[in-house]
Amino acid sequence: MSGALRLYRAYAVASIRGQLQYRASVVMAAIGTFVATAAESVAVWALFDRFGQIHGWTLPQAALLYGMISVSYAVCDVLGRGFDAFGAMVKAGDFDRVLLRPRSTVLQLFGQDLVLRRIGRLTQGLIVLGYAIAAGTIDWTIARAALLISAIGCGVCAFLGLLVLQATSAFWTVDSLEVWNAFTYGGLMMGRYPMPIYRRWFRAVFTYVFPLACVNYFPSLAILGIAEPLGAPAITGWLAPLAGPVFLVVSLQIWRIGVRHHRSTGS
Amino acid sequence: MTGALRPYRAIVSARFRMLLQYRAAAIAGLWTQLVFGLALIMIYQALYRSSPAAVQPMAFAQLASYVWLGQALLAMLPWNVDADVRDMVRSGAIAYELARPVDLYGLWYSRAVAQRTAPTVLRAAPMVVFAGVVLPLLGAADWRLAPPPSLAAGAGFVTALAAALALSCAISVLINISLIWTLGSDGIVVLFTTAVALLSGLMVPLPLFPGWAQAALGWLPFAGVFDLPFRIYAGDLAAGDLAIVLARQLGWTVALIALGRWLLGRGIRRVVVQGG
Numbered sequence: 001m002s003g004a005l006r007l008y009r010a011y012a013v014a015s016i017r018g019q020l021q022y023r024a025s026v027v028m029a030a031i032g033t034f035v036a037t038a039a040e041s042v043a044v045w046a047l048f049d050r051f052g053q054i055h056g057w058t059l060p061q062a063a064l065l066y067g068m069i070s071v072s073y074a075v076c077d078v079l080g081r082g083f084d085a086f087g088a089m090v091k092a093g094d095f096d097r098v099l100l101r102p103r104s105t106v107l108q109l110f111g112q113d114l115v116l117r118r119i120g121r122l123t124q125g126l127i128v129l130g131y132a133i134a135a136g137t138i139d140w141t142i143a144r145a146a147l148l149i150s151a152i153g154c155g156v157c158a159f160l161g162l163l164v165l166q167a168t169s170a171f172w173t174v175d176s177l178e179v180w181n182a183f184t185y186g187g188l189m190m191g192r193y194p195m196p197i198y199r200r201w202f203r204a205v206f207t208y209v210f211p212l213a214c215v216n217y218f219p220s221l222a223i224l225g226i227a228e229p230l231g232a233p234a235i236t237g238w239l240a241p242l243a244g245p246v247f248l249v250v251s252l253q254i255w256r257i258g259v260r261h262h263r264s265t266g267s
Numbered sequence: 268m269t270g271a272l273r274p275y276r277a278i279v280s281a282r283f284r285m286l287l288q289y290r291a292a293a294i295a296g297l298w299t300q301l302v303f304g305l306a307l308i309m310i311y312q313a314l315y316r317s318s319p320a321a322v323q324p325m326a327f328a329q330l331a332s333y334v335w336l337g338q339a340l341l342a343m344l345p346w347n348v349d350a351d352v353r354d355m356v357r358s359g360a361i362a363y364e365l366a367r368p369v370d371l372y373g374l375w376y377s378r379a380v381a382q383r384t385a386p387t388v389l390r391a392a393p394m395v396v397f398a399g400v401v402l403p404l405l406g407a408a409d410w411r412l413a414p415p416p417s418l419a420a421g422a423g424f425v426t427a428l429a430a431a432l433a434l435s436c437a438i439s440v441l442i443n444i445s446l447i448w449t450l451g452s453d454g455i456v457v458l459f460t461t462a463v464a465l466l467s468g469l470m471v472p473l474p475l476f477p478g479w480a481q482a483a484l485g486w487l488p489f490a491g492v493f494d495l496p497f498r499i500y501a502g503d504l505a506a507g508d509l510a511i512v513l514a515r516q517l518g519w520t521v522a523l524i525a526l527g528r529w530l531l532g533r534g535i536r537r538v539v540v541q542g543g
Binding site: 025028029031032033035036039040042043046047049050051052053054055056178179181182185186189190193197198199202 | 292295296298299301302303305306307309310312313314317318322454456457458460461464465470471475476477
């Protein structure tokens with residue numbers, strides 16, 4: 001285990017050093033990502049400026065949903081580049097080299113690349129989260145702060161699990177599939193608003209299939225001290241985030257099946 | 268006149284047929300936009316249900332049509348670079364473009380016409396069928412893409428959409444030209460595409476922005492690509508406003524083409540062909 005961590009650190013340091021050779025380019029790209037994600041918050045702000053609230057949620061309350069999900073996704077985005085670009089890797093036959101090395105494929109793919117420019121998205125998410133934390137709508141306790149941090153961690157797991165599934169599908173389709181974007185980007189957008197505004201089937205997909213509501217909406221209720229309007233017990237907010245790590249573990253099991261199924265393109 | 272246009276027509280048609288091959292990408296994109304469209308409709312419906320009519324700038328049915336038009340015509344929005352142009356700038360193959368016996372701006376504009384129409388043709392029809400026919404059958408008639416309220420609105424929409432295409436291509440070429448300065452890196456392109464997504468009405472329908480921002484949003488070029496034609500379709504802008512809408516769209520198109528030609532001329536003078 002410690003050997004694996006050492007190896008991951010070596011990968012990460014090599015990747016960061018490589019990118020820092022093009023410092024200006026990284027900074028420019030990070031600013032670009034920041035502006036692009038900031039535009040999305042401007043759009044949400046405009047809606048609250050006009051309508052005041054959505055289903056009883058005010059802007060600072062919704063900002064907690066927005067900030068948590070943005071930070072979770074941004075961390076996943078920085079870490080998961082190897083899985084994100086996996087379709088191209090299978091296509092080029094480069095996955096064979098990964099298989100030849102006596103280390104786990106998962107570790108090697110996570111170590112593939114740490115994309116520094118995506119820090120722009122993380123910064124933007126942290127600003128929104130900071131606003132939600134400081135806006136004065138939350139009665140902070142140590143337990144709630146701990147829940148916030150662990151729910152974000154569980155959210156990272158959920159998004160990573162989705163990324164692993166997306167990469168796994170490339171074993172069968174020999175290309176990465178844009179269809180997963182409906183869950184990643186669709187989830188990223190729908191997760192910014194309280195769940196009761198969606199129809200039951202839509203909620204079910206983002207709760208039981210891809211457990212985004214479990215790592216975002218339910219813990220937000222507990223942190224904000226809002227009673228769950230759909231009748232789930234109060235403990236739900238504290239336990240539901242665990243669905244994130246569970247989802248990641250299941251995804252990694254499916255990944256193993258995919259690796260066994262893998263036939264090289266031979267190119 | 269027709270003889271002078273022939274090479275450009277040939278480029279448009281060749282590129283168009285090539286881009287029609289990307290059907291799998293179109294189906295995947297369609298699915299994503301469908302989920303996006305449904306989520307957006309549910310979000311706007313919740314906002315409309317919990318707010319007084321005074322803050323609602325248009326009826327919900329009109330807003331639903333606006334959202335579905337945006338999802339159906341997404342590929343028409345000038346929000347990505349032409350990957351082939353980026354590769355040409357990076358690899359130095361742009362030298363071949365300079366050697367062709369046609370006007371370079373006209374060549375790139377023709378490429379943009381194909382880039383903005385072919386994927387749109389693939390995606391728009393199924394999306395319109397889903398939003399206009401399937402949704403009401405599924406019992407969600409209030410979410411549907413409704414037909415335009417009058418024949419005049421429909422005809423006005425078609426006319427404004429043609430002008431929107433001309434404008435969108437002018438913006439697309441500008442984005443491609445910026446690659447000559449940045450050698451294909453994404454910095455400026457991201458700023459461009461962000462402005463397009465936010466100010467065209469894709470992220471949020473422009474009428475939902477604060478009242479004080481409306482005048483400025485309407486006069487910027489981006490509204491002409493999505494917002495103005497959509498509002499004619501939904502009947503939010505009267506068909507009588509068509510003349511003003513067209514004047515804004517075509518005025519910007521002419522200005523941006525002039526700007527693009529000037530920038531391209533300057534850019535070409537400083538092109539350094541990479542590699543051998």
